[in-house]
Each structure stands twice: as structure tokens, then as C-alpha cells.
Amino acid sequence: MRFPEFSGEWEKCKVSELLDFYSTNSLCWEQLEYDTENISNLHYGLIHVGLPTMVNLVQDRLPNIKDGNKPKNYELCKEGDVAFADASEDTNEVAKAIEFYNLNGRDVICGLHTIHGRDNKDRTVVGFKGYAFSSTAFHNQIRRIAQGTKIYSISTKNFSECYIGIPSKVEQAKIASLLHLIDERIVTQNKIIEDLKKLKSAISERLFNAIKGDVVVLEDIGDVVKGKQINGEFLSESGKYYVMNGGIEPSGFYNDYNVEANTISISEGGNSCGYVQFNACPFWSGGHCYTIQNTTDNVKTEYLYQFLKSKESEIMKLRIGSGLPNIQKKDLAKFKITIPNISEQKVISAFLSSFERKADVEMNFVNLLLEEKQYLLRQMFI
Template identity: 55%
Template sequence: MSDVPHLRFPEFSGEWEICKVSELLDFYSTNSLSWEQLEYGTKAMMNLHYGLIHVGLPTMVDLTRDNLPNIKEDNMPKNFELCKEGDVAFADASEDTNEVAKPIEFFDLAEKNIVCGLHTIHGRDNKNKTVIGFKGYAFSSYAFHNQIRRIAQGTKIYSISTKNFSECFIGIPSKTEQTKIATFLRLIDERISTQNKIIEDLKLLKSAISLNVLHSDTWEQFKVKDIAQIGRGRVISSIEISQQKSPTYPVYSSQTSNDGIMGYLDDYMFEGEYISWTTDGANAGTVFYRNGKFNCTNVCGLLKLIKGFDTHFVSLVLAEATKKYVSINLANPKLMNNTMGNIQIRLPKLEEQKRISIVFRVLQRLWTIHNSLLTEYIKQKQYLLSQMFI
């Protein structure tokens, strides 16, 4: 193991101290309170559940803005150790080796009482080797998690215990360098948080605008089958996709992630503006606007609008309408072609359709830009975690 990281602030030099984690941290007992024994919004003692480490909390927990559940009355543990600022907590189990020993650090407790709960490991640097804010990132680093992956136990569920920390090491620089690293990474985290807020606000804005401009009783009513040709794609297997020589044209499927793209083919089946929707499965009734050269599978329905209608605008109206027509079949919900054809929607004149469509295209463009920025910030953080620690 190298005694200096690959990437370092230029004003620092000299080797880092390599420290066994079990010698750096003292560990404290945790409780086993389940979600049923917790609630939000009271003034009782707070409890860190391991699920919040996996999803819901940033690396640096700041209780001036982050929130933890409170322990319900009559469920208070008899023996406990209150968390202090600078303490770390690890999730001791996960189905994913990348998530085992995922850490948080208590950066600001806002004078609140917190204990660590179910499936967490509570550690504290009583030797004062580290500054508040450094450990959470050091234990999030690739250098540390590569060690954890080698020792995590289990088949379907991977887990660690405090004993495993006698096999793990982290590098510790001077406190001045620790502070610089921690401050830098915390600023990136804050930028990621801001970016998430911008994206969420854009979603809310789109929803609010949708409620106000996509519905009017004064608009003319149409059945979908009267304004569009209705079809669907064909069976396209993953084997066919894997055998393509120069895959260029997207294949849209029933999934909603990645814009519905399951792969690419050398050739295309459709060209131009269409509306696709998912006909089968959990995502049945999900509507997409498509424009370009593309393919789609047999679980994608397709609408090709006749002249006099704006395809993008109609896709927005349908996206609001289709969920009411999905068959109530929990095993395999469906929205088949005949049902889609009989859906009735209200539409304004073409010029108004186009004007409203422009607003939503701008919102979509903004969302795409900010989502791309978020992706780049996350990549940047991951790169720094892979290069700035040993």
C-alpha cells in the first residue's frame, strides 16, 4: 500500500500514517429497533436506522437540515451510547458488496440526542487522530471499500462485524490536510444536493403547469383512434441486439429507465414523430414522445398522429390520462391497443397545442441539462474518492 494518495493538494507533502481501523476507532453497542418502533416529528431521542445510511442520508449528516426518526414512547433502549459529532456509523449488511460498510459521519448534531440502531456499527475516534468531516469520506473511499469487499461475508446478504475492522486500514494525513480534503468534498456534496433540488423543483414546476394548461372543458374531445394510427413493435431479443455489427438505432422496450432504451440495432423500423406507450407489466400505460429513427419491441404500442395535431402536445395529454385505463390486474397490468384507441382526450386548436408544447420542451431541455450536470458532479466525487485516499 502506497503511503501517499495519487491525487493531492499541492501544498502538502510527506507520507500518510497507515492506521488499522480497529485501532483508530472504539466501537459501541447499538440497538435493534425496527421501523415500527420509530416515528418522525416528536422531540424524543433520535435513532439511526441502517436503511437511512443506504438511502436518505448524505455522507455528512447535518441535523440542522437532515432528519432522523424518533424513538416511540415505551421503546427506549436501556443501555445506549449517545452519538457525538465526528462519530461514524456503518451499515453492517447489504445485498450489494458496494453497500456493505457504507458510512455516514455525524457532522453537526444540532444539540440533539441520537443513538445508533438496527444493523449499524457505531465508531468513535477517541484518540483524536482525525478532524470532524474526514472519516466519513475516508471510509467512503475506494481504497477502504476494496478491503471491505474482500472480507464481507455471505451469499445473498453480505455483512461485516466490528471484528472485520482489525483487517482494514485507512491512511491519515495531517489534520490540516484532512480539513482541506473534507471541506472540498463537502462542498461537492452540497453542490450535488443543490443540483438534486433544482431537478426536483423542475419536476414540481412541470406538474404544476400540467395541472393548469393540459386540461380544459372548452377544448374539443377526441378518441385516440380517430386522430392516430395505432400499432406496436415486434419481438426483439437481447440475443439479436448482441449480434449487431454497427448498432446505431435505439430499441425501446417496456422499461422506463434509460428513456426506455434496451439496446441498439443496425437498422430502424420507424422514422419521425410518434407516441409510444408500454402495453404490459408494471410500467403499463407509461407514455413517451419519440422523434427520429428507432425500433420498439412488441410490448410498446405506437401512435402515428394524423395531420392537424401536435405529437408532442398529445403525448403530454396522454401521459396524464392513460393510468386510469390500465387494467387492474396486479399480476400483469395491461393497456392494450383497443383500450388506447378508445381513450378520450380534449385538445385545443393546433396553434395552441404548439405554443403549450414549446413550454414543456424548454422545461425538458432544462431538466436534461441539470440532470447531466448532476451526473458529472457525481462522477467527479467518485473519481476523487478513488484518488485522494489510501
């Protein structure tokens, strides 16, 4: 795929001939902190999670080196420099790259498990390399040469075996501009979704704090049912019925379900215990998952979900244990619920559900943008 105004072959170039590489440091998170004026340090964990392909320090954050930990020798990053994560448990994440698009006057160095590269020959424009090194064509090469069993890794020597395609600078700039605009739109969409969630949360808190009605405990209006554990060997990566098992996301898929659609689940154990979810489809409730079943006629399930969701932080305070926290069934069963009349429940649940539907629409748009970006990363590079 190509913009129609360009023609001619791209130059095929070894990565080791395009980039010069500089030494990096091995500072760990304990030696870093945020929001100081010290030198900023790129930790490989931020390449995997937290930073976009084009790093703009006007809006993106990097930690700073704590006093007394500055390396003796280092190379300051320049705009247009790239950094790769040299290790990962996933071959798709090995050599994941970012490019410093705008340093905003900050001094930045590359740290633990990163590879710092620079195009000293000025063959590329700022913004092109980050996307070229994120392309499918590049990562297919990396997957073939990444070494390891549980942890996969690369070194600068591997870049003598990898190639990228380089078009004219004008074409590079147009490709980078398109992908950067998509990235910025994704950031905007995520901000819209986050603001919708905050708005709904604030309205829910105010609404339920003022609501009048009978105060009962959860076990008075429904059964708190603990799920049934399934060994991981029986789970698959896709299927008809998802499995909820003590997390925010499904832990896999199974060929059967033990809970009907339109049921509330609450995570029983792990770091997310207390997380409340409404399940519109049948699913399998695992060993670290509670469901609320057989609710009484005077309670709408949608209202109960919205009430419990608004009180999620209070439910999480029921946790016991430190290493692997959990919520006891007896404690959850005694959680207090305010129940207004049915008509008021319907109005409240319909109003709050509208925020969730709006957030779902915006999230679907984010997913479409992500699909579009991945498609372009597959089709626009050689």
C-alpha cells in the same frame, strides 16, 4: 492527488485501531415513525438511499422510535461518529458509510444492520471519516472480504483487516471541506431540477385544463401497440438500443429495436405503470410497455406527449390489480385527448419542451459533479 501546500507521508491506520465500536439495535421500520420528539434511529436502509455522506439534521431527516420500543441499552451518537451498513446485495454498497456532521441537538442511536464507530482518540476531524470510508481505496478492501452469496455482509471483526490513510488534521479538514461543498452543490442542483419539474407540471396542468379543441379518444388518433417480451438472458448492461419494459428506467440493452425514434411510450405494468415517456432514439418496447404509433396528421407527437404527461396521474388511475398492477390496452385506448389546431399544438409543445431541455442541462451538470466527486474519492485517499 493532493493540495499543493501539503507534503509528507500519510499515516496508515487499521480501522479497528482508529474506531471504537458500540452495540446497535434491531428496530424495524414498523417500530419507527417520523416527526416526533422521541429518540431518532438510523436504519441501514437510509444509509443506502436517502442520506448524504455528511448527515446534517438541520436539513436531513431521521425517523423516531415509536413509544414503547426504546431499547434498554444504547449509545447516543456524537458528532463525528460514523455508521456503516453491514449488509447489501451489492458489494459496492457493503460498508457504505455516513458521518454525523451536525446532530442539531437531537438524540440519535444506530439501528438495524448498522455498525456504529467512534474515534475516541481524536485523530480525525469531523467530516473526514465519512469521505475516507467512501473512498475507492477503502471499498476495494471491503469487496475482497465481504462474505455471502446473495447478500454480502461484514462485521466489526473485518475492520482489523482494513486500513485508511490519515493525514494531518489541517489537510483532513481541507479535503472534507472540498467534498462537502461538492455535496452541497449537488443538493442545490437537485433542488433546481425538482423546482423546474414542479413549475412545468403546474403550468401544464393549468394550460391543458384551459385548452379548447376537439375531444377525442387515444385510439382515434393513433395505434396503442403493446411491445414484445425479451428474456433477460438476451439483455446486456450496455448497447446501442435500450429496452423499456414496465419501468421508469431501461431494463437493459438489446442488439435490435422494434420502435422508431420520437415515439411515446407508456408503462403497462408494475409499480410505475402509467408512466409516460418521450423516446428520442429507437428502442425496444418490451412486454410491459405500450407505444403510441401511426398518429394522425392533425396531431403533433410532441403535443400528444406533453398532454399525456400532464395527465399522467389520471392515466395511472386506469390501473387494475393490486399485487402487480397493470393497465389494460382497451382502457388506455379510450383515454380522452383534447386536440387544438396544429399551430397551437406547436406553440404549446415548444414552450413545455423548453422546461425539459433546461432540466436536462441542469441534470447534466449534476452528473458532472457526481463524476468529479467519484474521481476525487478515487484519487485523494490511500
